[in-house]
Amino acid sequence: MTAVTAPAIREDLRQWQQALRAQFPIVTGHPELAYLDSAATAQKPQAVLDAVQTYLTTSNANAARGTYTWANRTTELVERTRERVARFLGDHRPEHSAVHFTSGTTEGLRTIARDWLPGFLRDGDEIVVPDADHQANIEPWREAQRLLAREGVHVRVVPMPYQSGSGDYDHRALAERAGPRTRFVATTHVHHVYGGDMNVQRIRRAVGPEAVICLDAAQSVGHLPVSVAELDVDFVVFSGHKALALPGTGAVWARQERGPAFTPGGWSGTPNTVGIASLEAALDWLDAAGVERVERWTVALAARLTEGLRRLDAYEILGCPLSLAADSTVQRRQGIVTLRHRAIDSGDLGFILFSHGFMVRSDNHCQGEAGERTGSVRVSLHVYNTVEEIDRLLSVLASLQ
Numbered sequence: 001m002t003a004v005t006a007p008a009i010r011e012d013l014r015q016w017q018q019a020l021r022a023q024f025p026i027v028t029g030h031p032e033l034a035y036l037d038s039a040a041t042a043q044k045p046q047a048v049l050d051a052v053q054t055y056l057t058t059s060n061a062n063a064a065r066g067t068y069t070w071a072n073r074t075t076e077l078v079e080r081t082r083e084r085v086a087r088f089l090g091d092h093r094p095e096h097s098a099v100h101f102t103s104g105t106t107e108g109l110r111t112i113a114r115d116w117l118p119g120f121l122r123d124g125d126e127i128v129v130p131d132a133d134h135q136a137n138i139e140p141w142r143e144a145q146r147l148l149a150r151e152g153v154h155v156r157v158v159p160m161p162y163q164s165g166s167g168d169y170d171h172r173a174l175a176e177r178a179g180p181r182t183r184f185v186a187t188t189h190v191h192h193v194y195g196g197d198m199n200v201q202r203i204r205r206a207v208g209p210e211a212v213i214c215l216d217a218a219q220s221v222g223h224l225p226v227s228v229a230e231l232d233v234d235f236v237v238f239s240g241h242k243a244l245a246l247p248g249t250g251a252v253w254a255r256q257e258r259g260p261a262f263t264p265g266g267w268s269g270t271p272n273t274v275g276i277a278s279l280e281a282a283l284d285w286l287d288a289a290g291v292e293r294v295e296r297w298t299v300a301l302a303a304r305l306t307e308g309l310r311r312l313d314a315y316e317i318l319g320c321p322l323s324l325a326a327d328s329t330v331q332r333r334q335g336i337v338t339l340r341h342r343a344i345d346s347g348d349l350g351f352i353l354f355s356h357g358f359m360v361r362s363d364n365h366c367q368g369e370a371g372e373r374t375g376s377v378r379v380s381l382h383v384y385n386t387v388e389e390i391d392r393l394l395s396v397l398a399s400l401q
Contacts, residue, residue: 010300013293013296013297013300014387016293016297017297017383017386020045020289020383020384021383021384021386023045023046023047024043024044024045024046024384025046025049026043026044027043027384032357033357033358033359034357034358034359034385034389034392034393035359035384035385036358036359036360036379036380036381036385036389036393037359037360037361037378037380038242038335038380038381038382038385039192039219039242039336039361039378039380040242040361040380041241041242041247042222042241042242042243042244042382043244043382043384044244044245044246044278044282045244045282045285047281047284047285048244048245048246048278048281048282048285050281051277051278051280051281052246052274052277052278052281054277055077055273055274055277056274059073059074059077060074060273060274061073061074061273062074062270062273063075063077063078063270063271063273064078074273077273077276077277077280078101078271078273078276080280081101081276081277081279081280082099082101083099084279084280084283084284085099085251085253085279085283086099086253088221088226088283088286088287089221089226089227089228089236089253090225090226090227090228090229090230091228091229091253092229096255096256096257097228097253097254097255097256098253098254098256098261098262099251099252099253099254100251100252100254100262100264101249101250101251101271101272101275101276102237102250102251102252103248103249103250103272104239104240104241104247104248104249104250105136105216105217105218105237105238105239105242105250106136107250108237108238108250108251108252109136109137109140109186109214109216109237110140110143111252111264112140112214112235112237112252112262113140113141113143113144114140114143114144114147114265115262115263115264115265115266116259116260116262116263117141117144117184118144118147118148118151118153119260120183120184120212120259120260121148121153121155121183121184122153123152123153123154123155124154124155124156124181125155125156125181125182125183125184126155126156126157126158126178126179126181126182126183127141127144127145127155127156127157127158127182127183127184127185127186128157128158128159128160128174128177128178128182128184128185128186128187128207129141129142129157129158129159129160129186130160130169130186130187130188130368131159131160131368131369131370131371132160132162132167132367132368132370132371133160133188133191133192133216133367133368133371134188134192134216134218134365134366134367134368135366135367135368136216136218136366137186137187137188137216138186138368141157141184141186142157145157156181158177158178158182159370160174160185160186160187161173161174161177162370163320166194166196166319166320167191167193167194167196167318167319167320168194168196168198168199168320169187169198169199169202169203171199171202171203171205171206172206174203174206174207175205175206175207178206178207178208178211182207182208182211183210183211183212184211184212184213184214185203185207185211185212185213185214186214186216187200187203187213187214187215187216187233188215188216188219189215189216189217189219189220189226189231190217190219190220190223190224190334190336191219191319191336192218192219192336192365192366192367193318193319193336193338193365193367193371193372193376193378194318194319194320194333194336194338195302195319195333195334195335195336195337195338196319196320196332196333196334197332197334199332200213200215200231200233201230201231201232204231204232204233210258211258212234212235212258212259213232213233213234213235214233214234214235214237215231215233215235215236215237216237217236217237217238218237218238218239218242219242219334219336220238220334221236221238221242221243222238222242222243222244222282222286222291222294223242223243223291223294223295223298223334223335223382224291224292224294224295224334225291225292225295228253228255233255234254234255234257234258234259235252235253235254235255235262236252236253237250237251237252237253238250238251240275240278240279240282243279243282243283243286244282244285244286245275245278245279245281245282246274246275246278246279247275248272248275249272249275249276249278249279251279289383294382294383295334295335297383298334298335298381298382298383298385299333299334299335301335301381301385301387301390302333302334302335302336302337302381303333304387304390304391305337305379305390305393305394306333306337308390308391308394308397309337309339309394309397312394312397312398312401313342313401314341314342314343314400314401315339315340315341315342315397316339316340316342317337317338317339318338318339318340318372318376319333319338320332320333335380335381335382336378336379336380336381337378337379337380337381338365338376338377338378338379339376339377339379340374340375340376340377341377341400344400345375346362346363346374346375346376346377347362347363347375349362349377349400350362350377352396352400353377353393353396356392356396357392358389358392358393358396360377360378360379361377361378361380362375362376362377362378363375364376365378379393
C-alpha cells in the first residue's frame with residue numbers, strides 16, 4: 001500500500017488542518033507518536049487549556065451559592081454554557097428544552113434511566129434497547145426494568161434489531177417489532193465500534209411520533225454537526241472529554257415535550273465548574289474551526305484508511321462493507337475504523353502498533369452482549385490527525401501481512 005493508491009485529500013482542507021493541529025500542545029510536543037484513540041478521549045486545544053487556566057486564576061468559586069463577584073461570574077458561566085450547549089446542538093426552541101450537566105455520557109444515561117424513565121412507564125409498556133451498542137447505553141435501561149419490576153411494574157425490553165454483518169440498525173424490522181406500547185427507544189448516533197451513522201431519523205419513522213427517543217451522542221458531538229431539530233429526538237447525551245473539553249464533564253439535553261419534564265433527582269451539589277468552563281471554550285473552538293469541516297477531514301482520513309485496508313488480505317474491517325470505498329455513494333463511516341488481523345491477536349497487534357508509535361484501542365470496546373465477542377483494534381480520528389499518519393499506519397500494517 002502506498003499513498004499513490006489512496007484517496008486524495010483536498011488541499012484546502014490540508015492547510016486548514018495544519019493550522020488547527022498546531023493548536024494541540026500534546027500532539028505537536030510528541031511528533032514521533034500518532035494518537036489514534038479519540039473515540040476514547042480527545043486531546044485539548046490551547047484555547048481550552050487557556051480557558052481553564054483563566055477561570056482558575058480569576059473566577060474560581062461555587063455556583064449559585066454566593067453573592068460576591070467570583071461566585072456571580074461562575075453562576076453566569078454555568079447558565080451561559082447551558083445556552084451554549086443548546087445552540088451547539090441546533091436547538092431553535094430553547095424555551096421548550098433544558099440542559100443539565102453531568103460527569104459524562106454514562107452518568108447522563110443513568111440519570112435518565114433512574115430519575116425520569118420510571119415515572120414515564122406503565123405496566124405493560126415496552127422499551128427498545130440496543131444490545132450491540134456501548135454498554136453505557138444498555139445497562140441503565142435494563143437496571144430501570146429491574147427496579148420497576150420490584151414495584152410491580154413489568155416493562156418488556158425489545159432488543160434493537162441489527163442488519164447482519166454491518167452493525168447498522170434494521171429499521172424495517174424495528175417498525176415490525178414496535179407497537180402502541182413502545183414508549184421509549186435508546187439509540188446511538190455514531191457507533192463506537194463500526195463507525196457508522198446509525199440513521200436516527202429512520203428510528204423516528206419506525207416507532208412513530210409518540211415514542212421517546214434517547215440519543216447517545218458520545219461519538220458525534222464535537223465530531224460532526226448535530227441538529228436536534230433535524231433528528232427529532234427527546235434526549236441527547238454526550239461527554240465533554242470526547243468533544244475537546246476536560247474529563248468529568250458532560251450534558252443531557254432534554255426536549256421537554258413528550259412525557260414529564262426531565263429533572264435529575266436528589267440534591268444538586270457543586271457542579272464541575274472548571275469542566276464547564278472547558279466545555280464552553282471547546283464548543284467555541286469547534287464552532288470557529290467548523291464542525292462540518294472536522295467531519296469532512298476525519299471521514300476523508302477514515303476512507304483513506306479503509307481503502308488501503310481493503311488491499312491487505314490479512315485484515316478484516318468491521319462494519320458496513322458498503323461504506324468502505326472512498327467513492328461509495330453510501331459512505332456513512334465517520335472517523336472510526338475497527339479491524340482485525342486474521343492471524344495476530346488484537347492485543348498483540350495493539351502492542352506492535354505502539355512500538356511503531358501508534359496509540360490505538362485494542363479490546364472488545366465495551367460492546368454489549370449482542371455485539372462483537374472477539375477483540376479488535378480501533379483507530380479513531382480527530383482533526384489533529386494527518387494523512388501522513390494514516391499512510392505510515394498502512395505501511396506498518398502491510399508489513400504484517
